[in-house]
Amino acid sequence: xxxxxxxxxxxxxxxxxxxxxxxxxxxxxxxxxxxxxxxxxxxxxxxxxxxxxxxxxxxxxxxxxxxxxxxxxxxxxxxxxxxxxxxxxxxxxxxxxxxxxxxxxxxxxxxxxxxxxxxxxxxxxxxxxxxxxxxxxxxxxxxxxxxxxxxxxxxxxxxxxxxxxxxxxxxxxxxxxxxxxxxxxxxxxxxxxxxxxxxxxxxxxxxxxxxxxxxxxxxxxxxxxxxxxxxxxxxxxxxxxxxxxxxxxxxxxxxxxxxxxxxxxxxxxxxxxxxxxxxxxxxxxxxxxxxxxxxxxxxxxxxxxxxxxxxxxxxxxxxxxxxxxxxxxxxxxxxxxxxxxxxxxxxxxxxxxxxxxxxxxxxxxxxxxxxxxxxxxxxxxxxxxxxxxxxxxxxxxxxxxxxxxxxxxxxxxxxxxxxxx
Amino acid sequence: xxxxxxxxxxxxxxxxxxxxxxxxxxxxxxxxxxxxxxxxxxxxxxxxxxxxxxxxxxxxxxxxxxxxxxxxxxxxxxxxxxxxxxxxxxxxxxxxxxxxxxxxxxxxxxxxxxxxxxxxxxxxxxxxxxxxxxxxxxxxxxxxxxxxxxxxxxxxxxxxxxxxxxxxxxxxxxxxxxxxxxxxxxxxxxxxxxxxxxxxxxxxxxxxxxxxxxxxxxxxxxxxxxxxxxxxxxxxxxxxxxxxxxxxxxxxxxxxxxxxxxxxxxxxxxxxxxxxxxxxxxxxxxxxxxxxxxxxxxxxxxxxxxxxxxxxxxxxxxxxxxxxxxxxxxxxxxxxxxxxxxxxxxxxxxxxxxxxxxxxxxxxxxxxxxxxxxxxxxxxxxxxxxxxxxxxxxxxxxxxxxxxxxxxxxxxxxxxxx
Numbered sequence: 051x052x053x054x055x056x057x058x059x060x061x062x063x064x065x066x067x068x069x070x071x072x073x074x075x076x077x078x079x080x081x082x083x084x085x086x087x088x089x090x091x092x093x094x095x096x097x098x099x100x101x102x103x104x105x106x107x108x109x110x111x112x113x114x115x116x117x118x119x120x121x122x123x124x125x126x127x128x129x130x131x132x133x134x135x136x137x138x139x140x141x142x143x144x145x146x147x148x149x150x151x152x153x154x155x156x157x158x159x160x161x162x163x164x165x166x167x168x169x170x171x172x173x174x175x176x177x178x179x180x181x182x183x184x185x186x187x188x189x190x191x192x193x194x195x196x197x198x199x200x201x202x203x204x205x206x207x208x209x210x211x212x213x214x215x216x217x218x219x220x221x222x223x224x225x226x227x228x229x230x231x232x233x234x235x236x237x238x239x240x241x242x243x244x245x246x247x248x249x250x251x252x253x254x255x256x257x258x259x260x261x262x263x264x265x266x267x268x269x270x271x272x273x274x275x276x277x278x279x280x281x282x283x284x285x286x287x288x289x290x291x292x293x294x295x296x297x298x299x300x301x302x303x304x305x306x307x308x309x310x311x312x313x314x315x316x317x318x319x320x321x322x323x324x325x326x327x328x329x330x331x332x333x334x335x336x337x338x339x340x341x342x343x344x345x346x347x348x349x350x351x352x353x354x355x356x357x358x359x360x361x362x363x364x365x366x367x368x369x370x371x372x373x374x375x376x377x378x379x380x381x382x383x384x385x386x387x388x389x390x391x392x393x394x395x396x397x398x399x400x401x402x403x404x405x406x407x408x409x410x411x412x413x414x415x416x417x418x419x420x421x422x423x424x425x426x427x428x429x430x431x432x433x434x435x436x437x438x439x440x441x442x443x444x445x446x447x448x449x450x451x452x453x454x455x456x457x458x459x460x461x462x463x464x465x466x467x468x469x470x471x
Numbered sequence: 472x473x474x475x476x477x478x479x480x481x482x483x484x485x486x487x488x489x490x491x492x493x494x495x496x497x498x499x500x501x502x503x504x505x506x507x508x509x510x511x512x513x514x515x516x517x518x519x520x521x522x523x524x525x526x527x528x529x530x531x532x533x534x535x536x537x538x539x540x541x542x543x544x545x546x547x548x549x550x551x552x553x554x555x556x557x558x559x560x561x562x563x564x565x566x567x568x569x570x571x572x573x574x575x576x577x578x579x580x581x582x583x584x585x586x587x588x589x590x591x592x593x594x595x596x597x598x599x600x601x602x603x604x605x606x607x608x609x610x611x612x613x614x615x616x617x618x619x620x621x622x623x624x625x626x627x628x629x630x631x632x633x634x635x636x637x638x639x640x641x642x643x644x645x646x647x648x649x650x651x652x653x654x655x656x657x658x659x660x661x662x663x664x665x666x667x668x669x670x671x672x673x674x675x676x677x678x679x680x681x682x683x684x685x686x687x688x689x690x691x692x693x694x695x696x697x698x699x700x701x702x703x704x705x706x707x708x709x710x711x712x713x714x715x716x717x718x719x720x721x722x723x724x725x726x727x728x729x730x731x732x733x734x735x736x737x738x739x740x741x742x743x744x745x746x747x748x749x750x751x752x753x754x755x756x757x758x759x760x761x762x763x764x765x766x767x768x769x770x771x772x773x774x775x776x777x778x779x780x781x782x783x784x785x786x787x788x789x790x791x792x793x794x795x796x797x798x799x800x801x802x803x804x805x806x807x808x809x810x811x812x813x814x815x816x817x818x819x820x821x822x823x824x825x826x827x828x829x830x831x832x833x834x835x836x837x838x839x840x841x842x843x844x845x846x847x848x849x850x851x852x853x854x855x856x857x858x859x860x861x862x863x864x865x866x867x868x869x870x871x872x873x874x875x876x877x878x879x880x881x882x883x884x885x886x887x888x889x
Binding site: 341348350352374375376377382383386387389390435436437438463464465 | 781796
């Protein structure tokens, strides 16, 4: 009976585009980048009920396990994006500049091409946030790249409040002034609430009020900012260049904000400042390498901010291009760009796995191939740093959510059938 | 009349003498500093550019030319400057068969729809940032063409990406005549509604059909012009520079490069070439994948622009396998960067074609020897063969490995990067 069931399950898995989580899956891998303990050769990964049960070179494959044969392939953790606007379409930048009450949950499209392309690229989980063009842009959510509704996709709501210094179209002073005003207003609101609470407490102590507890809350439209001031919500602040970094130090001192910094390419000149701030760092998609023009001579040079940060001992996560056009949309391109600039391969891989997991507070769950972690895995046809490698299979929580052999749109994009004309 | 005739004569003469002088000058100038030195690049994996690879190879350069290429047994002349290239890879300088690099200012002449006599050499800026960028990426030869907003845009040229002046950079003058099909030459044009059309914004044509009509009209004018010239006893017509250029194309002395992205435009490009009997190359033909039979039948080469791009202009649909399909069907093709501002360095574009299934050695040929052949400059550049210009790129690893990068570039035997 049992082998028969396994057979049925395997048959189903082959038929359905997304198969239900298997009871027990064994992946025979040619190579495993564990991230936690280096590269294993000819290893087996056992997945049970959506979790990694064991990893090792000399593991026995249980007789009742469904076997995934990846003996000529490379297995990695599925990528984790610390910051992404994927799935929000073109509308990820609200034009009103102070909209803390917005949430990407209202804009995320589970069937968007960007999410599909993400799976094709091996992405398992992303912190989806509003774009960089709004001062106080709203809240993000951590999404699994599987599911037909936002609810199914949601791994964690309210991943943080997106803030940006890039909304002023180059007017640094105006941006800083506006940010100060917004935060001062929130601080004043918080103070006002505290005063009201004290008054309420006094009145209660005097027996004038019989209410069980203090009920007044800030207006829903302002609450996220008050939460930010109180340190209950993390601010994800986009900083385009070193000019704005000085203000980040001031914000830290004045409000003791909990922040994650998303750094644009021009921040590399203030690497020491970034280090001193001590905030977690996410590099924007174009902040791994860019062409800088000397304003005096007009000469161009290639600058690698990622390398500058790595040399300064700053740990960082990276982003992928979300517009679906440039090469930055490919994880292998981003990884190879880092290696080309002199960053070692382990550090490069961590920037799309364990580091973003840590920044998102998911490091006990995701980002490495270790017993006990969620089975968010990808099978690559080859080296993750090569253009010729393709993602073959993606597994999220033990469920196979992408198989290249069944990717109809990939076949269309390739134009495979056209050659037979 | 006589005045006009004399003008043509002297114009042609100047051109010819300039052409004859240019290689001599280029030879003198480029080699002057390197005349006595012999440079030997030793120990690298040498990819010749025609498909062959030599492990632990030796490349000898002198007098601005490649003197010898061989394996470790090749004799190293005494007194040579030896560059140790162990662990690295050498390729010929890359050849980008279609660009608008180096043109100072606007690449589109807006004076007329038919500007056949416009030449990019008159606007070439040796200090152009795009040329410098291409050079740093290992591209040493490019075909520069006028932009794609005119029906007949003008004359292109093949130039080096390094040199002090247009004359010194020049490899081949009048390398092609640019025609553009599709909606690009009509995009932005508007029909006049009453009154006098007083600006270029009221130009014709405004449709694809109009673009083809303009092309036909131009070639018919050229044919009539030719007939007028040959009527016995009749005075010759006033010289028309544009029509003279079109006549050269009709006589087969000038290759036409027809930019045609979408399927119907590719078919139109082939039809027009057959109709008037000129030779054409298909440029930026994104939808070549859907017209393979017609392309094979017409025996026209294809310049395929920017395989890395997920999108293309003029509503053309991208298919990743296009380069591979062209190779499979035996269509001569080169990978180029084209008009797309988002195109990557040429080597990276070829790398994307490899990602999409093209054989790496064909991909390398498509940006070196094959590109040079399609531009008819294979006797100067495009492969590492004795007698050709010493345009050489040293890579830190395989050129199609995204983790490798350009270490050094030599143009005419002179090290110009770094």
